Amino acid sequence: MQTPSVPFLDVQTLIERSHPRPRRRVALYVLGLAVLGMLLGAYISAEQPAARRVVEGLGVVMLVGLMIGFMTTGMSAVSALKAEAKRIESIEELVQLRRWEQAALELNQLLSVPTRTPGARIQALLYLSSVLGRYHRFRDAMTVQTELLDTVDLDPGTEHSLKLGLAIAMLREDHLVDAGRVMAELKRESSGESGGLTLVELYRDVRTYHAAEAIELFHQKLPQLRRHLGFRIGDAWALLAWAYDAMQLPADARIAWANALLLQPVEELSRRYPELLTLAQKLAGPVYISAPVSADVAPTRAEGGVA
Amino acid sequence: MTPPFASATTAISRVRRDLTIGSLLKWLILGGAGLVILLEPIVQGGFGGTFILMGLGVVWFVLSARSARGTQLAVGASPLIATGQFDAAEVQLNEALQSFSIFRGAKLIGLHHLAVLRHAQRRFTDAAALSRALLTQRLGTLESLSKPTRLILAESLLETDDLRGAYEALSGLYKMRLTLNEAVALLAIQTDYTTRTGAWAEVLSGLESKLQLCELMPSDRAAKTLSCFALALKKTGRPADALLQQRRAELLVAPAELVASRPMFKELWPDASSVPPPSK
Numbered sequence: 263m264q265t266p267s268v269p270f271l272d273v274q275t276l277i278e279r280s281h282p283r284p285r286r287r288v289a290l291y292v293l294g295l296a297v298l299g300m301l302l303g304a305y306i307s308a309e310q311p312a313a314r315r316v317v318e319g320l321g322v323v324m325l326v327g328l329m330i331g332f333m334t335t336g337m338s339a340v341s342a343l344k345a346e347a348k349r350i351e352s353i354e355e356l357v358q359l360r361r362w363e364q365a366a367l368e369l370n371q372l373l374s375v376p377t378r379t380p381g382a383r384i385q386a387l388l389y390l391s392s393v394l395g396r397y398h399r400f401r402d403a404m405t406v407q408t409e410l411l412d413t414v415d416l417d418p419g420t421e422h423s424l425k426l427g428l429a430i431a432m433l434r435e436d437h438l439v440d441a442g443r444v445m446a447e448l449k450r451e452s453s454g455e456s457g458g459l460t461l462v463e464l465y466r467d468v469r470t471y472h473a474a475e476a477i478e479l480f481h482q483k484l485p486q487l488r489r490h491l492g493f494r495i496g497d498a499w500a501l502l503a504w505a506y507d508a509m510q511l512p513a514d515a516r517i518a519w520a521n522a523l524l525l526q527p528v529e530e531l532s533r534r535y536p537e538l539l540t541l542a543q544k545l546a547g548p549v550y551i552s553a554p555v556s557a558d559v560a561p562t563r564a565e566g567g568v569a
Numbered sequence: 570m571t572p573p574f575a576s577a578t579t580a581i582s583r584v585r586r587d588l589t590i591g592s593l594l595k596w597l598i599l600g601g602a603g604l605v606i607l608l609e610p611i612v613q614g615g616f617g618g619t620f621i622l623m624g625l626g627v628v629w630f631v632l633s634a635r636s637a638r639g640t641q642l643a644v645g646a647s648p649l650i651a652t653g654q655f656d657a658a659e660v661q662l663n664e665a666l667q668s669f670s671i672f673r674g675a676k677l678i679g680l681h682h683l684a685v686l687r688h689a690q691r692r693f694t695d696a697a698a699l700s701r702a703l704l705t706q707r708l709g710t711l712e713s714l715s716k717p718t719r720l721i722l723a724e725s726l727l728e729t730d731d732l733r734g735a736y737e738a739l740s741g742l743y744k745m746r747l748t749l750n751e752a753v754a755l756l757a758i759q760t761d762y763t764t765r766t767g768a769w770a771e772v773l774s775g776l777e778s779k780l781q782l783c784e785l786m787p788s789d790r791a792a793k794t795l796s797c798f799a800l801a802l803k804k805t806g807r808p809a810d811a812l813l814q815q816r817r818a819e820l821l822v823a824p825a826e827l828v829a830s831r832p833m834f835k836e837l838w839p840d841a842s843s844v845p846p847p848s849k
Contacts, residue, residue, distance in 0.1 A: 355749040358785055417648055488821060492791055493784045495820065524817045 271366060273402040276373040276390065277409055280383045283376045289332070296328055346378045350385050357389050360530075362396045369393060384414055391427055396533075400431040407431065422448065426458045433462070433469050441466065457483075457490025464501045468537055473508035476501060496525030497534065504541050519545045577695035580666060580683055581702040584676050588706070591671050594632070598625050632671040639668045639675035646682045650689050658686050677706060681714050688721045697725035697734075716742065716751055723758050727765070735762055749785070756782050757790045764797040765833070772801035789830075792822035796834050803837070811837075 303317040349372060356365035369390050377383040387406050394403035407428040410416065416424065425448050432441035445466070448459045460483045467476035480487070480502045487498050500522035506515035519541065522531060532539045605621050642665035649658035665679040684699035700722035708715055723738035739762060742755055756779060763771040776798065783794050795818035802811035815837050818827065824841035828834045835841070 351748060358749055419648065419652060485823075488788055488823070490788070492786060492788045492821070495788070499820070521820055524813070525820060 271370055271390070271394065271397075271399070271402070273390075273394070273405050276370070277387070277406065279375060280373040280377050280386065282378060282380055282383060289335075292328065292331070296324060299324060343378055346382050350382050353386065353389050357392055360396075362393055365389065366393045366397070380414075384410065384416075388420070388424065391424070395427065395431060398434075400434045403431045404428060404435070418451070422452060422456065423458070426456075426462055429462045430465065433466055438466075438470065455486065457487045457495075460487055461491065461494070461498055461501075464498055465535065468501050468504050468535070471508065473505040476505035477509065480505075493525045496522045497531065500526065500531045500535065500538055500541075503545070504535075504538055507541055507544070515541070516545060577683075577687065577698040577702075580680070581699065584666060584680050584702070587666075587669065588673055588676055591669070591673065591676070595671050598629055601625055629671075632669075635668065636670040636672045636675050639665050639670040640672075640678060642668070643675060643679035643682055646679075646686070650682065650686050653689075655686060655690055658682075662686060673706075673709070674711060677703060677708065677711050677714065681718055684718060684721050688725055691728075693725040693728040697722055697729065697731075700725065716745055716747060720751065720754050720758065723762075724754075727758060727761055732762065732765060753782050753785050754790075757786060757794050760794050760797045761831075764800060767804075769801040769804050772797060773805065788821045789826075792818045792827055793831065795821070796827050796831070796837060799837055800833065 300321065303321055307314045307317050349368065353365055353368050353372070356362075356368065369386055372386050373383070373390065377386065387410055391403045391406040391410075394400070394406065407424050410424060411421065411428070425444055429441050429444045429448065432438075432444065445459065445462060448456065448462075452459060460479065464476050464479055467473070467479065480498060487495050491498065499518050503515045503518035503522060506512075506518055528542050532542050602622060602625050605625075642661050646658040646661045646665070649655075649661060662679055662683050665675065666683065668675075670676055680699060680703045684696050684703060687693075687696035687699060700718045703718050704715060704722065719738050719742050723735045723742070726732075726735040726738060735758070739755070739759060747755060760772055760779070779794075780798070783791050786794065795814045799811045799814035799818060802808075802814060818824075819838075824834075824838035828838055828841045
């Protein structure tokens with residue numbers, strides 16, 4: 263099937279075109295026609311007994327044809343569904359592996375035509391919002407996220423992740439009030455037990471130049487960040503480094519930055535948080551591994567470091 | 570409310586019994602319907618075959634609806650386990666496994682999720698028994714369950730120090746085509762296994778790509794895997810590289826927790842006080 267041409271990652275078009283087509287009731291029409299055929303056959307048999315054998319033969323052929331037709335249609339529908347699920351799975355893997363270009367191409371193609379199931383559309387739109395964030399198209403990402411939050415009944419985990427993405431996009435677009443509203447919602451829903459939310463809060467503090475609050479929050483929530491963020495805790499260390507630097511605590515900033523770089527490449531950090539670009543240039547150079555290793559890796563706060 | 574299963578053995582025997590009864594009943598209904606269709610035209614004057622067929626149809630429909638409900642309950646337990654609502658998942662799985670189902674699917678999915686739950690609760694002996702029981706069943710269209718079940722089995726056996734059993738479970742997975750998430754899980758289990766057997770060269774082979782996959786793991790799993798790499802690097806005379814991986818691991822999980830989960834890591838953090846890991 264030829265995919266209609268769509269401007270690359272045009273969000274509105276993709277949202278509209280990806281709606282699954284309402285199911286056509288072909289089977290019902292076919293069954294209706296079959297019943298009509300049977301009635302006609304019965305009428306002809308009654309009127310012309312000589313034609314009875316022919317009508318019976320045709321009836322058997324029709325029944326066998328119907329069975330084969332339904333089986334073939336069913337099987338092709340199932341294989342199309344499986345193919346779509348496989349595509350979604352491969353897009354998920356591309357996003358996980360940060361192969362953004364390939365993921366964007368696949369998503370553009372998939373969402374340019376109606377998906378087979380609403381679930382596939384939702385998943386594809388979720389990945390689209392991540393890809394848009396990667397390309398710094400935060401307005402578009404917000405459009406997709408808002409569309410999903412407004413129109414789909416999502417499970418709590420997915421809704422939480424989506425709102426986290428929305429809050430980040432809002433912060434990047436300087437919609438601070440809206441971001442604050444979304445973060446308050448997230449806080450209420452997760453009872454403050456979300457490493458992702460803590461990371462967004464840290465970023466808000468960096469974005470609004472509340473360095474002391476960022477340092478305070480980091481140290482307060484470090485166990486939670488460790489538990490929830492995996493390697494993305496590197497982001498939190500990088501934001502902490504920015505905060506230390508802003509507080510004129512260069513030694514602490516250097517340690518936090520070194521920790522960040524142990525977990526995340528500098529390019530990724532600067533791409534995610536443009537505020538870190540200056541710090542990255544300032545602290546550029548080889549990363550030294552501090553030894554000996556202590557149980558708590560957080561640098562101790564210098565006196566007066568926290569307001 | 571139905572009482573929860575006391576042990577994995579009880580759940581397994583219940584599932585096995587239900588599977589036997591379910592398939593017996595299914596074949597009885599299908600056989601009965603076939604017989605009616607065959608005999609109705611032969612028997613002089615008929616014997617009300619249409620009504621019998623209708624009755625069998627109604628029974629089939631009712632049992633199918635019950636089975637669908639069982640499947641729904643079993644599938645619904647998955648998000649509960651993922652979000653740590655173990656008690657709610659337990660109740661739901663209990664109901665799914667104790668309700669009668671004519672189809673194997675509902676029971677097998679229930680058994681799989683019970684294994685996932687026990688694994689998440691760190692009841693590894695039960696998780697291993699349930700996974701083993703599931704893998705002995707004919708999975709048919711549910712073949713996709715076999716890979717995650719094998720992963721749970723391998724990890725549970727490792728946790729219960731059954732290295733030989735873990736090896737057997739792992740070797741079955743090498744022949745299968747895995748998704749990225751499954752490959753990541755396999756890497757963590759395989760690294761744990763090879764570290765515990767002291768196969769340092771095996772632990773370090775393809776280290777660069779293994780480190781990339783490691784970044785997709787959740788904190789505890791990533792930290793454990795990095796610690797295994799650090800230990801292998803130390804053992805093979807690469808202390809600087811070992812220190813790098815050790816530092817990365819301790820940024821993710823406190824060393825005391827790592828040492829508590831695997832005493833062999835004491836070699837990396839001799840001063841870390843062993844405290845039990847937080848309950849999940």
